[in-house]
Amino acid sequence: MSLGPAEVAKIAHLARLAIRDEDVPAYARNLSAILELVAQMNAADTAGVAPMAHPLDMTQRLRSDAVTEPDQREHFQAIAPQVEAGLYLVPKVIE
Amino acid sequence: MHEKTIAQLSAGLAAGEFSSEELTRAFLERVERFNPQLNAFITVTAEAALARARAADQRRHRDEAGPLTGVPIVHKDIFCTEGVRTSCGSRMLDRFVAPYDATVVEKLNTAGAVMLGKTNMDEFAMGSSNETSLYGPVHNPWDLAMVPGGSSGGSAAAVAARLTPGATGTDTGGSIRQPAALCGITGLKPTYGRVSRWGMIAYASSLDQGGPMARSAEDCALLLGAMAGFDPRDSTSADRPVPDYTALLDRPLDGLKIGLPKEYFGEGLDGAVAQVVEEAIAEYRKLGAETVEISLPNSRLAIPAYYVIAPAECSSNLARFDGVRYGHRCENPKDLLDLYTRSRGEGFGPEVTRRILVGTFALSAGYYDAYYLKAQQIRRLISDDFQRAFQQVDVIAGPTSPTVAFKLGEKVDDPITMYLSDIYTIAVNLAGLPGLSLPVGFAAGLPVGLQLIGDYFAEDRLLHTAHRYQQATDWHLRAPAAFA
Known part of the structure; x- marks a missing residue:
C-alpha cells in the first residue's frame, strides 16, 4: 500500500503531530516503503490462528482497590512546563 | 582495575584490595578521558557516584555487602533516575528530571551498585545504530567510524571501552543483543516479564524488556540476579522466584542439544560473519554439545x-x-491543538515520527484487521x-546480526535497510x-556475536551455555586497542 502526501497529512493530524510541509513527501516515501515491507505478512495463511497479545498468554493481574500512591503533586509539578496555583496551564479552550 | 570483570572487581572489593571509592574514581577518570571520542554518555553523575561509593565502602565495613556492593555500573537513559535527567535520547525529554527511580534502578541501588551516569541511546529506543539520538551518535570503540549498534549503543560502547564493567539496556527488537554483538560484549534480553518495566520509558509494551550488558556471561548473571523479580507495579511482571544465576554456571555442557535454524544461515548473512559463527558452533561441539539443524x-x-x-504500541x-x-x-x-501538535512535532525526531x-x-478505522490483527x-x-523447536533442542544458536558494525551514516536515511539489522533478534x-549475545570472534577486524535463544525463563541455561564457551575461549576478554 502506498501513501500520498494528503494521506500523510491526515495521519499526522490523527497523531497530533505537526510535520513541516517540505518534509511530507519524504515521510510519504518512507511510510509507503514500510507498508510495502509490512505487506509481506499477506503471504502467510493465518485463517483460524488465534492472535497473540501477550508472549506468555498471561492475563493481567488485578490489584485490590486500595489507595497506594501518596499525594506528590508539588513534586510532579516541579517538572511541568507551566503551572499556577497547583494547576497545569494550557491555552484557553473556551472563548 | 578497568580490565577486570564484575566478578573479579567484586572479589577485589571483598578482599580489600581496593575500595569502591578508588574503583569509582578510576572509572570516572576513564569516562572523562575517553567519552569525548565515544559519546557513550548523556549524563555523568560523578559526585553522586562518589557519595554512593563511600556509602558502599561503609556498608562493607559493617559486613553488609553483597556481590554488587561498590561495583560501578551505568544505566541506559531510558530508566528513570530520581533527580537525574532521563532524556530517552529525545528533545521531548531533554530537560526531564525523573521524579522517581525505575524498579531496576532501585534494585541495583539496593544491591549497592554505583551509578556512574546515563548512557546514550537511539531516541525512545527506536533504532539499530544509535544515530537517532538527540545527543548525536555513539562511536564504536573498535573503529570510531562505525556504529555501536542500537538502541542500547551507549551502554554497549561504554562496556566495550572499559568505561564501566556493566550496564543496563533494554531490548524491544534486538536493542541489547545487536549492540552487544557489534561492540564485542555479552548482553542478555530476559524472558518477557522477568525484569520489571516500571519506570522504564515505554516503547512497545508487549515487547520491551530490560536486561544486563557486561563483558562476560558470569557478570550478566550477577547483574540479572539483582535486576530480576516480581514487581506489583508492572502488571505484566512474572510472579516467580529468581534463581541464583551464578550457581550452575560451571556444569559441563555434555549432552546439551543446540538447534541451528537453517533460516538463520541463508541469504542476507555476511559470509565472514557466517564463518566465525560456524567456528563458534564447532567449539561447542568440542565442549560436548550436540548440534542439530x-x-x-x-x-x-x-x-x-x-x-x-511495535509502531502501533509506540503510537499509543x-x-x-x-x-x-x-x-x-x-x-x-x-x-x-497547536500546543499538542507543535510540542510533539518539535519534540520527536524523524524515526520516532515515522513509527x-x-x-x-x-x-486507524478500517485497517485494524489487515494490520494489527x-x-x-x-x-x-x-x-x-519456537515451541516446536524446543521439544527437540535445549538452546537455539545462530548469528546475532547479519553483518558486523557498519559505517556511521551508511543506513541512516534508509529505514528499511536499517530494520534488516534486526532480522535474527526480532x-x-x-x-x-x-x-543472549556473546562475542565469538572477528570479521574484518570487528566483533561478531553469537545469539543463543532459550525457552521461557531459561536465562540460567543461556548464561551457563555462554559461560562454558567463555571458560574455553578468550574473545570476551579482548579489548579494543585504543581503550585497552
Whole structure:
C-alpha cells in the first residue's frame, strides 16, 4: 500500500503531530516503503490462528482497590512546563 | 582495575584490595578521558557516584555487602533516575528530571551498585545504530567510524571501552543483543516479564524488556540476579522466584542439544560473519554439545509483523507526550491543538515520527484487521515455531546480526535497510523468549556475536551455555586497542 502526501497529512493530524510541509513527501516515501515491507505478512495463511497479545498468554493481574500512591503533586509539578496555583496551564479552550 | 570483570572487581572489593571509592574514581577518570571520542554518555553523575561509593565502602565495613556492593555500573537513559535527567535520547525529554527511580534502578541501588551516569541511546529506543539520538551518535570503540549498534549503543560502547564493567539496556527488537554483538560484549534480553518495566520509558509494551550488558556471561548473571523479580507495579511482571544465576554456571555442557535454524544461515548473512559463527558452533561441539539443524519456517515474517506491532504500541504509548504535564512544550501555542501538535512535532525526531505515523495508520478505522490483527496472528505462528523447536533442542544458536558494525551514516536515511539489522533478534521479542549475545570472534577486524535463544525463563541455561564457551575461549576478554 502506498501513501500520498494528503494521506500523510491526515495521519499526522490523527497523531497530533505537526510535520513541516517540505518534509511530507519524504515521510510519504518512507511510510509507503514500510507498508510495502509490512505487506509481506499477506503471504502467510493465518485463517483460524488465534492472535497473540501477550508472549506468555498471561492475563493481567488485578490489584485490590486500595489507595497506594501518596499525594506528590508539588513534586510532579516541579517538572511541568507551566503551572499556577497547583494547576497545569494550557491555552484557553473556551472563548 | 578497568580490565577486570564484575566478578573479579567484586572479589577485589571483598578482599580489600581496593575500595569502591578508588574503583569509582578510576572509572570516572576513564569516562572523562575517553567519552569525548565515544559519546557513550548523556549524563555523568560523578559526585553522586562518589557519595554512593563511600556509602558502599561503609556498608562493607559493617559486613553488609553483597556481590554488587561498590561495583560501578551505568544505566541506559531510558530508566528513570530520581533527580537525574532521563532524556530517552529525545528533545521531548531533554530537560526531564525523573521524579522517581525505575524498579531496576532501585534494585541495583539496593544491591549497592554505583551509578556512574546515563548512557546514550537511539531516541525512545527506536533504532539499530544509535544515530537517532538527540545527543548525536555513539562511536564504536573498535573503529570510531562505525556504529555501536542500537538502541542500547551507549551502554554497549561504554562496556566495550572499559568505561564501566556493566550496564543496563533494554531490548524491544534486538536493542541489547545487536549492540552487544557489534561492540564485542555479552548482553542478555530476559524472558518477557522477568525484569520489571516500571519506570522504564515505554516503547512497545508487549515487547520491551530490560536486561544486563557486561563483558562476560558470569557478570550478566550477577547483574540479572539483582535486576530480576516480581514487581506489583508492572502488571505484566512474572510472579516467580529468581534463581541464583551464578550457581550452575560451571556444569559441563555434555549432552546439551543446540538447534541451528537453517533460516538463520541463508541469504542476507555476511559470509565472514557466517564463518566465525560456524567456528563458534564447532567449539561447542568440542565442549560436548550436540548440534542439530532445525527449522523456524515463519522467520521471514518477523520483521513485517514487528513493524506493525511495535509502531502501533509506540503510537499509543507516546500519545502521553502532549506538552502539558512534563516534557517539551512549544513556544506561544495559539490554542490547545497547536500546543499538542507543535510540542510533539518539535519534540520527536524523524524515526520516532515515522513509527508514530505507521502505528497511527495501522490502528486507524478500517485497517485494524489487515494490520494489527494479522500481525498478532503471525506472532502466534512465530511463537509456535519456537515451541516446536524446543521439544527437540535445549538452546537455539545462530548469528546475532547479519553483518558486523557498519559505517556511521551508511543506513541512516534508509529505514528499511536499517530494520534488516534486526532480522535474527526480532522474532525472539515477538515470542517473548530470552536471548543472549556473546562475542565469538572477528570479521574484518570487528566483533561478531553469537545469539543463543532459550525457552521461557531459561536465562540460567543461556548464561551457563555462554559461560562454558567463555571458560574455553578468550574473545570476551579482548579489548579494543585504543581503550585497552
